[in-house]
Amino acid sequence: xxxxxxxxxxxxxxSSIVVAACxxxxxxxxxxxxxxxxxxxxxxxxxxxxxVRGQDQATTNGVTCPAAIEARKGxxxxxxxxxxxxxxxxxxxxxxVDDQGNLSAH
Numbered sequence: 451x452x453x454x455x456x457x458x459x460x461x462x463x464x465s466s467i468v469v470a471a472c473x474x475x476x477x478x479x480x481x482x483x484x485x486x487x488x489x490x491x492x493x494x495x496x497x498x499x500x501x502v503r504g505q506d507q508a509t510t511n512g513v514t515c516p517a518a519i520e521a522r523k524g525x526x527x528x529x530x531x532x533x534x535x536x537x538x539x540x541x542x543x544x545x546x547v548d549d550q551g552n553l554s555a556h
Contacts, residue, residue: 488518488520489546491517494544501555510531511533513530514532523549524545526544526546527543528543528544542555
């Protein structure tokens with residue numbers, strides 16, 4: 451076998467190893483990222499309703515909150531809680547206080 455043939459085989463083998471390593475790296479990163487943790491919509495609605503009941507001693511008729519809220523510390527969003535006294539709704543600001551999904555309402 452000529453020196454050119456040996457060199458070509460070595461380059462091809464090295465190229466194959468580099469491509470395989472890159473593919474493995476990308477696969478590991480994609481698996482590690484995964485899906486973001488989302489807040490439970492029922493828990494969010496109960497938190498917003500409890501905040502309104504605590505302020506006005508009102509009976510809530512319904513709660514509207516954004517869908518698919520990520521459980522990320524510091525995230526904030528607003529829910530609207532309708533009551534018999536205020537059917538158009540009261541805005542309740544919710545904050546995610548930690549990455550476990552614990553909430554505070556104001």
